[in-house]
Amino acid sequence: MDRVCYPGYSKGMKPTAEMSCGQAAGIRYVLMDIDDTITRRGKLLASSYAALWNLKEAGFRVIPVTGRPAGWCDCIAREWPVDAVIGENGALAFWEESAPGSAVHPDTERLPVLRAMYHPNAVRNDHPVLARIRRRAFAETPGLRDAKDQFARLFDIALDFAEEEPALPLSAAERVRAIAAGEGARAKVSSIHVNIWMGDYDKLSMTDMFLRERFGWQGDPAEIMFVGDSPNDEPMFARFPLACAVANIRRYEGLIKNPPAFVAGAEYGEGFAEIVKTLLEKSAGTARS
Numbered sequence: 001m002d003r004v005c006y007p008g009y010s011k012g013m014k015p016t017a018e019m020s021c022g023q024a025a026g027i028r029y030v031l032m033d034i035d036d037t038i039t040r041r042g043k044l045l046a047s048s049y050a051a052l053w054n055l056k057e058a059g060f061r062v063i064p065v066t067g068r069p070a071g072w073c074d075c076i077a078r079e080w081p082v083d084a085v086i087g088e089n090g091a092l093a094f095w096e097e098s099a100p101g102s103a104v105h106p107d108t109e110r111l112p113v114l115r116a117m118y119h120p121n122a123v124r125n126d127h128p129v130l131a132r133i134r135r136r137a138f139a140e141t142p143g144l145r146d147a148k149d150q151f152a153r154l155f156d157i158a159l160d161f162a163e164e165e166p167a168l169p170l171s172a173a174e175r176v177r178a179i180a181a182g183e184g185a186r187a188k189v190s191s192i193h194v195n196i197w198m199g200d201y202d203k204l205s206m207t208d209m210f211l212r213e214r215f216g217w218q219g220d221p222a223e224i225m226f227v228g229d230s231p232n233d234e235p236m237f238a239r240f241p242l243a244c245a246v247a248n249i250r251r252y253e254g255l256i257k258n259p260p261a262f263v264a265g266a267e268y269g270e271g272f273a274e275i276v277k278t279l280l281e282k283s284a285g286t287a288r289s
Helices: 021-025 046-057 070-079 128-140 170-182 203-215 232-237 247-252 268-282
Strands: 029-032 063-066 085-087 092-098 112-118 155-158 186-189 191-197 224-228
Touching: 029 191, 029 232, 029 268, 046 063, 046 092, 046 268, 063 085, 070 092, 070 112, 070 191, 085 203, 085 268, 112 186, 112 203, 128 155, 128 170, 155 203, 170 186, 170 191, 186 232, 203 232, 224 232
Parallel strands: 029 063, 029 224
Antiparallel strands: 085 092, 092 112, 155 191, 186 191
16 A cells, blocks of 8 residues: 655655554554544544444553543543543543442442542642743734633643634644743643643653553553644654554644654544554454453
């Protein structure tokens, strides 16, 4: 099959169909971004949600890794077919555990308990530098606004440039990112927000710490498939040799220096479902602990 060569990615991404059966058989953990990776225009697609269930039932550890807030992560950890969720670009992880003695009736299944882990470098989002960045960003970027999910955040601020109208160009998001960096903060551009925080962490550092502590992962990157779509996923793309992207990653030409190894033919949640289908077919018959 011909290599898919989007502008800016001539040295990188191959179609997911080129992943070998041996590579697929070694994967134990499937991690994924949420917005514009398993959603389209803000909606979780039936195909991508079914893909999450298919992964879970096949024995994979399934973990969204997202810039979305703690409040969303509480819901995701409780209601989605996942083993955990890492949120606010690595500030926290939520998951459910079964707790002895938690049954409400002898004939009922024991109720799960929500657990949380916070990155040791996480800094609450009432930091004065974040307030200054927000003021500058609004003054220098007309049309920018707070993300509507800001009320549910603990450690970062999220500035909306493309989740709602008026949608601003990617150059506006890059300008906001530069303001934050100039003020000494961390900032990542997603497909919809610029996420800004003060602590020294990101999606990758929290993923590494959480998988080791929660699941006893020994650090083999070939056991992990990560699926993403945008610049804030780049640390994950660079770390994991079997990282994948949905096809809408092409819009970030020139902003991602370390693209993933593989790319789906379809965009958004349809692309995620395509990647999962390929993984399940190529790893069929593999036992996973």
